[in-house]
Amino acid sequence: MRGLNIAVAGCGPCGLAVALLLDRSGHQVTLFERFETPKPLGSGLMLQPTGMAVLGKLGLLDAALARGARVDRLFGKAGKRVVLDVQYAALGRPGTFGIGIHRASLFAILHEAVLRSGIPIHSGRALAGSVLVGEKRALCFADGQTSVPFDLVVDALGTRTPLAPPTGRALRYGALWASLDWPSGATFDPHSLAQRYARASKMAGVLPIGVPPGATTPKAAFFWSLRVDRLEAWRAAGLATWKAEVTALWPECATLLDQITDPHQLTFARYAHRTLASPAEPALAHIGDAWHSASPQLGQGANMALLDAWALAQGLSQAGDIDEGVRQGIRLRRRHVLTYQWLTALFTPVYQSDSRLLPLVRDRVVGPLAKLWPVTAIQASMVSGLVGNPLKSLGLCDDDLNAIVPLAGAP
Template identity: 65%
Template sequence: MTPRDIAVAGCGPAGLAAALMLHRDEHRVTIFERFEAPRPIGSGLMIQPTGLAVLRHLGLAEAVLAAGARIDRLYGEAAPSGRIVLDVGYRALGRRAGFGIGLHRAALFDILHRAVVAAGIPIETGRTIAGSEAASSDGRRLLFADGTGAGPFALVVDALGNATTLAPPTGRALAYGALWASLDWPDGAGFDGAALAQRYRRASVMVGVLPIGMAPGRVVPQTAFFWSLRTDRLEAWRRAGLDPWKEEVRALWPATALLLDQIVSPEHLTFARYHHRTLARPAEPGLIHIGDSWHSASPQLGQGANMALLDGYALAKAIRETAGIADALARTVALRARHVALYQAMSAVFTPVYQSDSRVLPFIRDRIVGPVASRWPATWIQAAMVSGLVGRPLQRLGLAS
């Protein structure tokens, strides 16, 4: 394998993990980041058995396990009926089922960033990427917003996310996003410390609590608290102030009172906008898109970071096992396309069941799907979906133990 000059655009989990794997294969990797100091954005996420397999390959699984909270169950209850409409346990997959990990985004970033720094991989900050262009040497150059450029590189890895400037616009913004906050774990509130728990009113109202372990520099375990909200209602929510909103949340789920007491300003909440997009061409000469740059969806199935980690692993594997960059990119897409298509399709189907203005879908969810989903084989199917194992991605990548 010939060592190559590779540029990674973006310093999020996708870019950091891909850079680490490519560097360990002796490629000359440089990361380009628009912020003056690399930093994470957001609250909590779920690491599934798929993502954990990649982190284990990187030697970072133990650090993630130590920082995060083990999740054995996803649980949802409809109001005001009290019907259980979501009850997914990883144990349904059998003795080697694994589990999820609730993790603060800052913890995942910190673990990956520390590993990148320790490896000596250069990170060029303050570099806002405007685009790229093919280079005469059969490589690709990066173009920056200030008119400068870098390269040529044998390969540019686009890990800029769904707002990437290295790919044409595609997909659509979803009507619903969510308000997120990272809060101290509320002892005595009755929450299950090993479960992602949610409450719904139809599909238009949802509140959730996810244990996420320790954020860097914290000594108290935290939880990610989230509230579903239509994007076009965000300004009205801000104008109304916190008190009416808190009253609505407490009415839906009284146990959240101890969490709501920690939110004293709208600035404690970050609004996340969601997009559903899948690039028709995830690779072109000298350029590949990974993670949300290739495929993004709502977080209902909890796959975002895990899919990005799998993409990065597939890319490093393909470059290692093929002779040229063009063949390696084609191989990467072949390794990941089926799994990506499956989860993009499942996300498109399931998102409106939990985040939409529909009255029919939540009626079916609460009265038909919920009771049926508590029985085998539905329990196994749900657990396989949530764990990211539909389509056998670990076997396809040679990561299965």
């Protein structure tokens, strides 16, 4: 199908990507955004080979590589024990790696492409819901107004979308995030995501994220795991108390913490685990976090959203009617989505919980086993998003990954 009149709700990476893909498929696309000026939220994320394959199809992978930082390894220690050591080389696919990137960089890459495409963006339009008008669907805005009916509405509004019924559960642990200057002369590996743990109740991480918009030097995303109900106590205790706690766990972080002089430099992110039972409704498709969201333990959020966007565009191009096209897009993604929802639910308590037993098993049993084949390959497959070979069913074959090699530059 071509020539549909489609509304995309949400100007995050998911909404921007699906707008570009649908526009390039010959549809008339309009974006709606609640902010007066579309903007990114959050700090750093990891682009995996799955998401990179979609960006490659959009012609935007070069820009992501230029603005982000190549990541070859995920490395974590609990005390002196190495309990996480995942290397992309274990996949046996030359040129496979991740990209640490600031959310503002990914947003800018996609937003600039949308502007070049001439896709209209209606900003300052907070949504309250949607309503069927015959076989079409109109958007209902928070100010009481209603849009013209569209052939299809794509919900890319995220976990708290007003276009879907509430579902799932809020997670007990969130994280404090800050974007900081990469410390010169530090011991951090500029091509690794590094983490330190104390049981599962404390976790610190440092991710290289390249040079975001407005910056002139490389940055690091620093994060600290924190239980949601302890946020107010953290604020009351003050920065000095918190910094002492962090440096006791990971002394090398002192050079990063010196850059934090105000609590407002840290953003607290809350997470939820949810999977919408019916992501396909008449003239309505829920994708990305609006369909499924989870803890960031496996770092798949943005990558899953990019795959959802690609699948929906593919489904609409292959089907004879709109609703069948949406259902086809969901079918293309359902198995992979459910696999990662299950994996994330399984592994999150190992790294973020009050359990004493799970981190003990992690440190004493899983950690040593993770150094052995085939566990090394299994872990790399999970982290990269390639469990179940999702690219093949979406027509994103391995050639898209191999194309990364000449773009990667020197390690």
